[in-house]
Amino acid sequence: MANFFPRWSNWLPLKLTICSVIIVCGLTAGTWYYVTPKYTKVGYEPIQPVPFPHDIHVSQLGMDCRYCHSFVEVAAHSNVPNTQTCMACHQQVQKDNPKLEPVRASWKTGEPVQWVWIHRLPDYVFYNHAAHVNRGISCASCHGQINHMPVVSDAKPMSMAWCLECHRHPENFLRPEDQITNLDWKPADVSPAEFVAKYGQPKDAREDWSKKKRLTQQEIGQTLKERWNIQPTENCQTCHR
Numbered sequence: 001m002a003n004f005f006p007r008w009s010n011w012l013p014l015k016l017t018i019c020s021v022i023i024v025c026g027l028t029a030g031t032w033y034y035v036t037p038k039y040t041k042v043g044y045e046p047i048q049p050v051p052f053p054h055d056i057h058v059s060q061l062g063m064d065c066r067y068c069h070s071f072v073e074v075a076a077h078s079n080v081p082n083t084q085t086c087m088a089c090h091q092q093v094q095k096d097n098p099k100l101e102p103v104r105a106s107w108k109t110g111e112p113v114q115w116v117w118i119h120r121l122p123d124y125v126f127y128n129h130a131a132h133v134n135r136g137i138s139c140a141s142c143h144g145q146i147n148h149m150p151v152v153s154d155a156k157p158m159s160m161a162w163c164l165e166c167h168r169h170p171e172n173f174l175r176p177e178d179q180i181t182n183l184d185w186k187p188a189d190v191s192p193a194e195f196v197a198k199y200g201q202p203k204d205a206r207e208d209w210s211k212k213k214r215l216t217q218q219e220i221g222q223t224l225k226e227r228w229n230i231q232p233t234e235n236c237q238t239c240h241r
């Protein structure tokens with residue numbers, strides 16, 4: 001009777017072992033590559049022609065993000081301010097500060113200041129600022145506490161998994177529409193009575209939330225999600241068109 005197993009099958013266990021070692025190594029290396037900050041660019045902080053301090057202008061001087069990033073509510077792309085915007089103040093203020101020399105040079109020559117882009121998605125991803133900031137998502141959810149940064153750096157990984165984490169659970173991030181550019185806002189700042197009077201509460205809530213001492217992020221988010229009918233999608237076409 002012929003041998004049931006062909007001769008090569010003696011090598012099968014060895015081949016399987018080698019294969020799995022290679023696969024495990026590949027996966028480890030791949031994961032390593034993807035999760036290390038260098039790939040996700042968290043903390044990326046290029047040297048700018050002018051070390052523009054967001055903390056001074058926003059937290060100390062009280063300027064709103066939209067004073068400089070004026071397209072953020074109306075366009076897919078936000079914008080970085082032009083030289084006129086800076087010179088409106090800096091023709092008088094800090095006239096001789098050497099840090100502002102590139103801005104003054106740009107004012108004279110008409111050549112824009114060469115700001116370095118920090119947040120950049122690959123070309124095959126579609127992203128839209130207006131669709132987020134007009135739907136209850138704050139700059140802080142994606143860019144971190146820019147208002148306390150002496151120099152802007154990348155605060156979040158901006159990977160696909162990161163986008164989807166919020167698209168699945170926007171209630172963890174939604175806030176009242178007048179607090180979008182208030183990067184220090186927290187749920188405890190909300191007065192439950194005023195909030196419920198303005199936005200109501202979810203249909204399945206059992207108690208009267210306006211009597212609560214304070215509302216949690218989930219309670220605020222759930223209310224706004226229902227009220228505004230927020231439904232971010234996970235369809236590939238939403239972001240890859």
Ligand code: HEC
Binds near residue numbers: 119139140146152
């Ligand atoms: C006085 C003008 C001014 C104000 C006000 C301002 N910014 Fe900026 N912002 C700039 C300039 C100039 C740059 C480019 C230089 C840099 O990246 O540091 C910039 C860069 C940025 C970037 C990085 C852009 C990139 O390249 O990816 C983000 C994000 C940002 N600002 C968010 C905000 C937020 C959020 C606020 C409000 C809390 C704000 N800014 C307020 C002037 C301003």
Ligand code: HEC
Binds near residue numbers: 068087090093103
């Ligand atoms: C509304 C007025 C206003 C505008 C607009 C403005 N700044 Fe300023 N900026 C100030 C004031 C006031 C100070 C000084 C703050 C202080 O002395 O603490 C300052 C300080 C600075 C400094 C010096 C920080 C330091 O540590 O020495 C830099 C650099 C600067 N601004 C860059 C810019 C740039 C670039 C723009 C345009 C994108 C801009 N500013 C727009 C008011 C303004």
Ligand code: HEC
Binds near residue numbers: 066119132139
């Ligand atoms: C849902 C996440 C999200 C929110 C909310 C958000 N941003 Fe952004 N921002 C991004 C992403 C992603 C990029 C990179 C865009 C690209 O590469 O096309 C970016 C880029 C920028 C840039 C660089 C210019 C550009 O458009 O490429 C500026 C300036 C900026 N954001 C400012 C703001 C300000 C100010 C707010 C709040 C009013 C804000 N962002 C809210 C995700 C966000």
Ligand code: HEC
Binds near residue numbers: 121128141164173
């Ligand atoms: C913190 C929460 C949050 C993050 C992070 C986030 N999104 Fe969104 N996204 C939303 C919400 C909320 C909406 C609006 C849904 C609605 O209008 O019903 C939205 C809508 C969109 C839309 C639809 C816009 C349109 O034209 O209708 C696109 C595209 C999109 N997001 C892309 C992205 C990409 C790409 C990223 C990652 C770089 C991202 N989002 C990260 C919350 C988020």
Ligand code: HEC
Binds near residue numbers: 125164235
């Ligand atoms: C909310 C926005 C969003 C949705 C929805 C989305 N993607 Fe992505 N996708 C991204 C972003 C952002 C990147 C870029 C990630 C990076 O630069 O690390 C990306 C990258 C990718 C890549 C490149 C692989 C990589 O890691 O470099 C592939 C493939 C991809 N997406 C496929 C899909 C498929 C298939 C779907 C539907 C099941 C989908 N995406 C849905 C935002 C999205």
